Amino acid sequence: ETGVTQTPRHLVMGMTNKKSLKCEQHLGHNAMYWYKQSAKKPLELMFVYSLEERVENNSVPSRFSPECPNSSHLFLHLHTLQPEDSALYLCASSQGLTSGNTIYFGEGSWLTVV
Amino acid sequence: TQLLEQSPQFLSIQEGENLTVYCNSSSVFSSLQWYRQEPGEGPVLLVTVVTGGEVKKLKRLTFQFGDARKDSSLHITAAQPGDTGLYLCAGEEDYGQNFVFGPGTRLSVLP
DSSP states (O other): OOSEEEEOSEEEEOTTOEEEEEEEEOSOOSEEEEEEEETTEEEEEEEEEETTEEEEEOSOOTTEEEEEEETTEEEEEEESOOGGGOEEEEEEEESOSSTTOOOEEOOOEEEEEO | OOOOEEEOSEEEEETTOOEEEEEEOSSOOSEEEEEEEOTTSOOEEEEEEOSTTOEEEETTEEEEEOTTSSEEEEEESSOOGGGOEEEEEEEEEGGGTEEEEOOOEEEEEEO
8 A cells, every 4th residue: 555545546527527636645744745747847846735734836727726624635626627737646745844855656646638 | 946957868778788867957955856657657756865975875776966966866787677667856945845856767678
């Protein structure tokens, strides 16, 4: 069992659909992240949560809405996405936000927008 | 936001060969991490280097952090097909607030 679990692993959705990605970490960490990985760009940080509070939002469009109900769970709510949003969405966690942190990634959720 | 460059972008070698891949930036990072990512999976951490000039070894993999903490290299000795994957470096900026990822080096080791 990996320390960071993401569901679903694969998702196909239409541009008018509403769906959510779920992430759960079993490592006792206090910080959680959403990253986007597409074929044409390096891994891009989307959101950072520390102790359930959002501390980073890298100019992500409002059609992506994160939610962190507790330190073990992180959601990414998706609404009216565009085909260019198709990518691998990676959840990650770390002990905190101090120097020397190690980030542990989940296996990712492959999203295809049609 | 600081930028990381990785070279080469693609590398295809025969089993048993040695190789080195590079991660470079014009900026200083407080630490740097190397990950390997296999198709359809998330990145898996290989090593974290923190001190300028630091060298770490992980079996056949040798990682070095530049003296000025702006660059790093990964050397693989006697590569094996199981080493195939995307090698990503990530620099820590803002003391834990963000990791900047390079575009990766895609390595293919042929049997």
